[in-house]
Amino acid sequence: MLDTFRPLLEAAQGLDLADAPSARAELARRLPPQGPAARAVERDLRALLAEGRIADRGELPVKWGRVAKATPETLGFSIDVVLMNGAGPRHLHPRGEVNFCIAMDGAPTFEGDPPGWVVLPAGSTHVPTVAGGTMLIVYLLPDGAVEWVR
Numbered sequence: 001m002l003d004t005f006r007p008l009l010e011a012a013q014g015l016d017l018a019d020a021p022s023a024r025a026e027l028a029r030r031l032p033p034q035g036p037a038a039r040a041v042e043r044d045l046r047a048l049l050a051e052g053r054i055a056d057r058g059e060l061p062v063k064w065g066r067v068a069k070a071t072p073e074t075l076g077f078s079i080d081v082v083l084m085n086g087a088g089p090r091h092l093h094p095r096g097e098v099n100f101c102i103a104m105d106g107a108p109t110f111e112g113d114p115p116g117w118v119v120l121p122a123g124s125t126h127v128p129t130v131a132g133g134t135m136l137i138v139y140l141l142p143d144g145a146v147e148w149v150r
Contacts, residue, residue, distance in 0.1 A: 001053065001054050002068060004044040007037050009075045012140050017096025020119040033116035040100050045136060047130035054081040055097045059067020061086025070144035078144030082137045084130040096122040125149060
């Protein structure tokens, strides 16, 4: 299953997440969300979701699942997949967060951004929120670093 995530991991490898807009632009250059490679990833993710192999815990507005911890095989990122149509739990990104977002229904946005790449910089805190529909989101966390905030 990790092969499905390889293009996302390789696109995110080595990015400076301190400058989120620049990192997002570079991700879009490396793996254009409307390009054939990203569409193949999207197709595979939809199949994994239908098979119950990802985002298989909880219930909407947030279904989630851990695919892998951060290891050399995952290029130092942890991989989580979330199916969302509302708000999730507040958290802090000590090293930043790279998200690949897929529209499942409606016209969803994640943190106000349309489907595609969304980057949150190191040190940022947020209540992750999808509005206007449902999104499947792959969360890549450098070194798996996340802190849950109450």
